[in-house]
Amino acid sequence: MGLAHVCANRLRAYPPSLLCACILAALMLAPAAGAQPASHPTEYQVEAAYLFNFGKFVTWPPDVSSKRKSFDLCVLGPDPFGPVLVQTISGETLNGQPVITKHIASAAESAGCAIVFISSSEGRRLNVLLPALAKQHILTVSDIPHFVDRGGEIGFVVEGGHVHFEVNQSAAEEAGLSLSSELLKVAITVRKANPKGGR
Amino acid sequence: MPGQSRSISSRFTLIIMVVSAAALVLACSAFIVYDQLSVRDSIVRDLSAQAQIVGANSAAALTFNDPKAAANTLAALRGFPGVISAGILTPDGQVFAQYRRTGVTEVLDLPSLGPTQEETYSFHEGDVLLVRRIELQGKPIGSVYIRNDLEELHSRLQHYALIALVVLLVSLVAALLLSAALGRSLAGPIVKLAETAGVISREKNYSVRAEVASGFNETDVLVRAFNDMLEQIQRRDAELLKGQGELEQRVEDRTRQLIAANRELEAFSYSVSHDLRGPLETINGFTYMFLHDFGAKLDPAGKDFIQHIRSAAVRMGDLIDDLLKLSQVSSGTMHQEHVDLSAIARSIAQELQSHDQQRKVQFVIPESLVAEGDSRLLRIAMENLMRNAWKYTSKHATARIEFGYDAVRGSYYIRDDGAGFNQANAERLFQPFQRLHSLAEFPGTGVGLATVQRVVHRHGGRIWAEGAVEKGATFYFTLNSESSTELRQPA
Numbered sequence: 283m284g285l286a287h288v289c290a291n292r293l294r295a296y297p298p299s300l301l302c303a304c305i306l307a308a309l310m311l312a313p314a315a316g317a318q319p320a321s322h323p324t325e326y327q328v329e330a331a332y333l334f335n336f337g338k339f340v341t342w343p344p345d346v347s348s349k350r351k352s353f354d355l356c357v358l359g360p361d362p363f364g365p366v367l368v369q370t371i372s373g374e375t376l377n378g379q380p381v382i383t384k385h386i387a388s389a390a391e392s393a394g395c396a397i398v399f400i401s402s403s404e405g406r407r408l409n410v411l412l413p414a415l416a417k418q419h420i421l422t423v424s425d426i427p428h429f430v431d432r433g434g435e436i437g438f439v440v441e442g443g444h445v446h447f448e449v450n451q452s453a454a455e456e457a458g459l460s461l462s463s464e465l466l467k468v469a470i471t472v473r474k475a476n477p478k479g480g481r
Numbered sequence: 482m483p484g485q486s487r488s489i490s491s492r493f494t495l496i497i498m499v500v501s502a503a504a505l506v507l508a509c510s511a512f513i514v515y516d517q518l519s520v521r522d523s524i525v526r527d528l529s530a531q532a533q534i535v536g537a538n539s540a541a542a543l544t545f546n547d548p549k550a551a552a553n554t555l556a557a558l559r560g561f562p563g564v565i566s567a568g569i570l571t572p573d574g575q576v577f578a579q580y581r582r583t584g585v586t587e588v589l590d591l592p593s594l595g596p597t598q599e600e601t602y603s604f605h606e607g608d609v610l611l612v613r614r615i616e617l618q619g620k621p622i623g624s625v626y627i628r629n630d631l632e633e634l635h636s637r638l639q640h641y642a643l644i645a646l647v648v649l650l651v652s653l654v655a656a657l658l659l660s661a662a663l664g665r666s667l668a669g670p671i672v673k674l675a676e677t678a679g680v681i682s683r684e685k686n687y688s689v690r691a692e693v694a695s696g697f698n699e700t701d702v703l704v705r706a707f708n709d710m711l712e713q714i715q716r717r718d719a720e721l722l723k724g725q726g727e728l729e730q731r732v733e734d735r736t737r738q739l740i741a742a743n744r745e746l747e748a749f750s751y752s753v754s755h756d757l758r759g760p761l762e763t764i765n766g767f768t769y770m771f772l773h774d775f776g777a778k779l780d781p782a783g784k785d786f787i788q789h790i791r792s793a794a795v796r797m798g799d800l801i802d803d804l805l806k807l808s809q810v811s812s813g814t815m816h817q818e819h820v821d822l823s824a825i826a827r828s829i830a831q832e833l834q835s836h837d838q839q840r841k842v843q844f845v846i847p848e849s850l851v852a853e854g855d856s857r858l859l860r861i862a863m864e865n866l867m868r869n870a871w872k873y874t875s876k877h878a879t880a881r882i883e884f885g886y887d888a889v890r891g892s893y894y895i896r897d898d899g900a901g902f903n904q905a906n907a908e909r910l911f912q913p914f915q916r917l918h919s920l921a922e923f924p925g926t927g928v929g930l931a932t933v934q935r936v937v938h939r940h941g942g943r944i945w946a947e948g949a950v951e952k953g954a955t956f957y958f959t960l961n962s963e964s965s966t967e968l969r970q971p972a
Contacts, residue, residue: 328546332544332545335544335545335617338540338544338617338618339541339544375618376618377618444546445546446545447545462541464537464538464540464541464542465541465545467541467542467547467550467553468541468542468544468545468547468550
């Protein structure tokens with residue numbers, strides 16, 4: 283599994299140039315990957331866990347968080363996680379609220395969501411989606427490249443087989459969310475000024 | 482100096498020193514132990530706080546798998562010089578991030594946390610290791626450990642031990658000075674009392690008194706009681722001395738009276754004996770002349786009468802002689818000298834033999850038997866005893882007279898095998914004028930043995946006789962001139 287599997291998953295979302303790099307890396311690291319234990323998490327497993335864990339380092343406005351009966355993790359667009367996300371969050375709670383997953387097709391359905399994962403297929407609609415979600419104090423996460431540059435709040439970046447993330451602090455502040463300094467410390471880049479033409 | 486003979490004040494000082502040293506050592510030890518324990522507590526508290534901060538600051542790093550961020554957080558511990566090493570572990574115990582003080586290499590054996598345990602720590606020889614769980618939203622996401630050296634603990638121990646030592650020394654010097662001063666005030670009276678007692682027993686001077694303080698504590702009571710005892714001893718001494726003086730005076734008076742009475746008696750008996758001689762000489766002379774001038778004219782019966790008168794006069798002369806001798810023996814000064822009793826015995830034996838050469842008497846006399854005493858008196862005694870033996874063996878054809886020393890009885894003896902006497906009457910032998918035989922049987926005055934007894938007594942000795950009728954007689958006598966008691970002649 284390991285790296286080869288990660289590359290296979292990534293094929294759907296990334297351009298052909300990445301494919302070559304992935305194959306090359308897979309070829310080079312194949313013997314090492316084969317020797318690794320079978321339980322090594324896949325990229326989507328890691329991302330699913332991160333998605334849930336973001337909830338622990340983000341503070342929503344009190345009137346929003348106090349009205350919630352459950353902590354909803356919503357996936358907008360086609361679900362890349364498959365069963366992984368449900369497995370990750372099953373039985374978990376956040377601030378005493380049970381964590382559940384929802385699948386939505388548009389920003390209109392996002393009422394009640396705490397975090398929305400925007401599937402990579404929705405890249406073209408970001409201009410519309412993000413302002414609508416921001417108004418509802420929703421944390422937006424996606425693995426769309428340059429997501430934070432385009433006004434998203436947290437974007438996954440895979441580097442050297444490791445999942446990292448970028449943070450757009452000002453976008454989060456506009457949505458009324460405060461990100462813990464701990465989270466900012468761990469993020470590989472933190473964007474503070476608005477990107478030009480971000481909205 | 483052995484402990485027994487230490488003076489009371491130095492013993493007092495020693496006790497105070499030991500007591501104060503023990504109290505100080507105990508107090509200092511307790512203080513140091515308490516301090517060490519509380520410093521340990523505070524070290525653990527500090528470590529726990531540090532671990533909490535590190536844990537809170539590395540929650541995101543652990544959650545989002547960012548060892549670099551965690552290492553940065555740990556690096557802040559550089560500000561605490563006591564921290565040897567620290568680290569963050571993932572829930573399965575893998576090292577996630579680590580910090581080590583420069584120059585430290587280590588292999589850690591971390592204590593594991595129980596499922597409900599938040600924190601644990603363990604002290605080792607040179608360090609303390611604390612492990613604390615890192616939680617996020619109530620869930621364990623890893624743990625943090627911090628290893629801290631015990632430099633602070635050790636340096637505090639050294640400092641306090643040094644301070645305690647200095648305090649101990651200073652306190653002991655102070656205790657020495659104080660207790661010396663106090664000891665003098667406490668032991669002073671006792672020491673003085675002991676000195677006084679020493680002076681009294683050395684000089685036997687019971688008029689000395691110990692110095693009395695005006696207080697009412699035990700020492701003052703002791704001193705007063707001591708003085709009271711001295712007074713009693715002194716009073717009793719005086720009484721004793723007075724009694725002794727009276728007694729001596731009385732003895733002296735009695736002695737003087739006795740000597741006077743004795744002299745009177747001697748003078749009386751001497752003058753009586755002497756004065757009796759005058760008429761006796763007249764009787765003797767005239768009966769002699771009567772017999773010489775008129776003897777031819779007398780018939781045999783008349784001659785016989787005159788003869789009776791004459792022999793009675795001779796016997797009376799003998800009696801007077803013996804009485805004079807007895808009084809001489811009783812009076813006069815005694816001389817102590819070596820006396821060869823054997824030589825005396827031999828000369829007496831020769832004299833007896835020469836007077837009556839018909840008798841067959843064997844004399845047994847040892848070569849040389851020497852005694853301590855007065856030669857004149859001892860000669861009188863020996864003469865009387867040997868003449869007695871000679872006289873009382875005269876009825877036997879042959880006789881044996883022996884002089885010697887009986888080592889078993891410790892006494893001299895003169896033994897004969899003559900007429901002997903009844904042992905029941907042995908006591909009467911030595912009383913003057915007491916005779917066991919009739920005059921017709923054996924002539925004598927009955928004064929001889931009394932004279933011998935007087936001589937022996939004057940030599941502090943004892944005389945006694947053993948014998949049986951017709952079995953001979955033995956006269957034993959001892960001479961103990963050393964303890965001889967003589968009436969003291971007043972100067």
